[in-house]
Amino acid sequence: MRTQFPPSSAHGSPSPTDRRLSALVRHLGVGDHSASSMESQDPNPAISPSATAAFSGDSVFANIVQAPEDPILGVTVAYNKDPSPVKLNLGVGAYRTEEGKPLVLNVVRRAEQLIINDQSRVKEYLPITGMADFNKLSAKLIFGTDSPAIQENRIATVQCLSGTGSLRVGAEFLVKHYHNRTIYIPQPTWGNHPKVFTMAGLSVKSYRYYDPATRGLNFQGLLEDLGSAPSGAIVLLHACAHNPTGVDPTTEQWEHIRQLVRSKGLLPFFDSAYQGFASGSLDTDAQSVRMFVADGGECLAAQSYAKNMGLYGERVGALSIVCRTADVATRVESQLKLVIRPMYSNPPIHGASIVATIFKDRDMYTEWTIELKAMADRIISMRQQLFDALRARGTPGDWSHIVKQIGMFTFTGLNTEQVASMTKEYHIYMTSDGRISMAGLSSRTVPHLADAIHAAVTRVA
Structure with a gap:
């Protein structure tokens, strides 16, 4: 049995693909010297049934119960199943742009390109x-x-x-x-x-x-x-x-x-x-x-x-x-x-x-700190916009904690029933403890969230 290759180029000389495959075959040691042993093997050997092949009982894992969704990652699962065009995912702990898209930092793309172009790098x-x-x-x-x-x-x-x-x-x-x-x-x-x-x-x-x-x-x-x-x-x-x-x-x-x-x-x-x-x-x-x-x-x-x-x-x-x-x-x-x-x-x-x-790289490090601050500043801006929107609606309660808290998340103080009502009526998804990801907000979606919070606070105890 001889190793088969794709047809050569129209002019009779081996194509680049042919040459690479030939080199690979030589590297792997596949060739005429192994043909006899390979030909002697049945290409379609019969598989002998094992002693347990006829066992038709329940799975050995039959007693395993279905695990609940992760309380955080499960929010995204529910969000993905919702067909509403106004749905909003505030459960995911990942930064989003003003357009609601995932962000790859420019400096990260630059670094990756340098890595790809460096032919000395290996995968050891x-x-x-x-x-x-x-x-x-x-x-x-x-x-x-x-x-x-x-x-x-x-x-x-x-x-x-x-x-x-x-x-x-x-x-x-x-x-x-x-x-x-x-x-x-x-x-x-x-x-x-x-x-x-x-x-x-x-x-x-x-x-x-x-x-x-x-x-x-x-x-x-x-x-x-x-x-x-x-x-x-x-x-x-x-x-x-x-x-x-x-x-x-x-x-x-x-x-x-x-x-x-x-x-x-x-x-x-x-x-x-x-x-x-x-x-x-x-x-x-x-x-x-x-x-x-x-x-x-x-x-x-x-x-x-x-x-x-x-x-x-x-x-x-x-x-x-x-x-x-x-x-x-x-x-x-x-x-x-x-x-x-x-x-x-x-x-x-x-x-x-x-x-x-x-x-x-000093320049790349500086670029990273600038992009990093821009992300932090956008989140801080979302806090201020949400606070202002709730105050403009006269939403009951003191919402100053939204601007006092820091980082990706805000603990709104909303209870489980209020969160459920916001999901049902406004298609807003968050963890049941009222935590929202400020990074998931944008200037376009802040009014929608403020309306939902206002409704939940005024209608649901």
Whole structure:
């Protein structure tokens, strides 16, 4: 049997495709020398039935029940099924343009083009810890270029699968190597937090955070709950733009929290999903993390580049563990490798290459910060427009929290029944707790949302 090729070109000389296929065949070692063995094989061998081939009973998975939709991702599923031309999806945690379209940053497209044009790039595996340049530059982004912890090599940073993967790797590391397996998370918090930590083996408890009465921070409750937490417990802190409430502590409140955490010997674990995306300033949005690093204590920080660089589907993130000494950091990194290796072996290369390319070029970095601020400013503008629209309609209640809160999400204060009525009557989709994505709004859709909120508040208790 001989390998068949497509016909040669009309002039009798091999076409480029023929030449490539011939080279591939030679590379794979397919040719006359294997023909006899290949010809001796039956091309259509009979498949002998196994002992269980005639089994016709129920599936071994027959008792599995249908799982409910994810409460956040399920919003988009319901939205997609709605044929209404005025439908509005405010559940998705992804930036949208004024036209309601997904955005790929110009600087990201530039970086990708450079990567594509670089013929020296290959698709080999990254190390278990990921791309070295990406890790180094990610640490500088969140901790600051002049951070003593960086200068003293006290930080172990590994590339992970966006924020979720960074949290999971950190959690599994703590389960294996930290003496306390209890983590305190804010109430409320991102819906995936309790699942990530529980699946990793941590015991999840909560501390008060949001005050429904003021639609602001329950600072006293936060201090009381963390103050009564056992020494050594882990505490999850949102670095900025708390999800879902959009409520952040002030600088003074962060200092009180820092003092309490350190005096109790608690271990802070920061989730930084919105650096630069909240206020428009990378430094301002990292201030809380840097306060905890400046005191010389230890902490963990999970970073995501989904929002601030629009790399949602690339799954680009990093986990950093700040240690007391460089020696401890070296040993911590060695153990992080043992967590990652059986989990996903090593991280993907493309997204991290984009981030590193932008960070290493001063002009591209500057362009990124400009585009990042433009996204943040548009969200801030949507807050102001919605507040003004509700005030113009005389909607009952104090809606100042919409402009006081920060980041992608606003915790409107609407209850489950009001949310359901807005979906039914106005085809507006959001999570049942009243959280809306400000990034999903535009100047065109603000009046529609304001009408829906006004109707829900005045008609539904």
